[in-house]
Amino acid sequence: MNFNVAHFNESLIYGLKYLPNTLRLVFIPLVIGLLLGTVIALVRVYKVPVICKVFAVFVTVYQGVPIVVALMIYNLVFMLKFNNLASLLHIKKSVSDVDNIWVGIFALSLMAVCSISEAVRGALLSIDNGQNEAGYSVGLTKLQTIERIMIPQMVPVAIPMLINNVVGLIKGSSVVMAIGIVEIVAGATIPSSRTYSFFEGYVAAAIIYWGFTMGIEYLAQKLRQYTGKFRRNLYD
Incomplete structure (x- = not known):
C-alpha cells in the first residue's frame, strides 16, 4: 500500500478546516x-x-x-x-x-x-x-x-x-459524525470519497488529534506547576 502525500495534505487541510x-x-x-x-x-x-x-x-x-x-x-x-x-x-x-x-x-x-x-x-x-x-x-x-x-x-x-x-x-467528540456533524474525522475523510485515500484521511485526522492533545497536555503541565506553587504557599 502506497502512501500518497498529496492526498494526505489535502485531508489534513480539510480536517483543520473543521477543527472549530x-x-x-x-x-x-x-x-x-x-x-x-x-x-x-x-x-x-x-x-x-x-x-x-x-x-x-x-x-x-x-x-x-x-x-x-x-x-x-x-x-x-x-x-x-x-x-x-x-x-x-x-x-x-x-x-x-x-x-x-x-x-x-x-x-x-x-x-x-x-x-x-x-x-x-x-x-x-x-x-x-x-x-x-x-x-x-x-x-x-x-x-x-x-x-x-x-x-x-x-x-x-x-x-x-x-x-x-x-x-x-x-x-x-468524534462520535458525533454518527448524526451527521462534520468535525475533524469527518472533515479529513471528505476528500477520501473522491480519491479513495481513506488511509491518508484517517492518518491526517490522527495527527490533528495528536497535536491537539499535546497542546492540552502542555497547558496542563503549566497549570500543575502554577497550582502546585499556590498549594505549597498555603502551608508556608
Missing part, C-alpha cells in the same frame, strides 16, 4: 462540566439531604450508558419533538433551522458533568476533614471554608484527572 467544530464540541461541554460537575461533587461530599441521593443515582446510571447510544437517543428526540416544542413555545423555528451540533454538545456536556463530578469528588475526599474543622474554628462559614480552603487544595489534586476527562472529550 471540534473545539466547540470539547470546550463548551468542558465549561458546563466544570461548573455543574463541581456543584454535584460538593453536594455529594457535603451530603446535602435528598439532592445528594438524586445526583448519585444520576451519575451512576448515566455513566453506564455508552455515549454513542445517548447521542442517538437525543438526536431522535430532537428530530421528532423539536417542532412540537417550538410550536408550543411560539418559537418560529423548525428543526431544519437548528444546527444539530447542539445535540452533540448536549450529549458530551452530560458526559462531562458526570466524569468531572467524579474527579472533583475524589479530589475533595482526598483532603483531610480537619481542614473543614480548622475553617470553622476560625469563624469561617461552610461556603467560605469551601471557597478559601477546600477548593484551592482540591484543584492541584484534581488536575490530572480533569486532563484525562478533557482528552476523553477530545476523543469522544
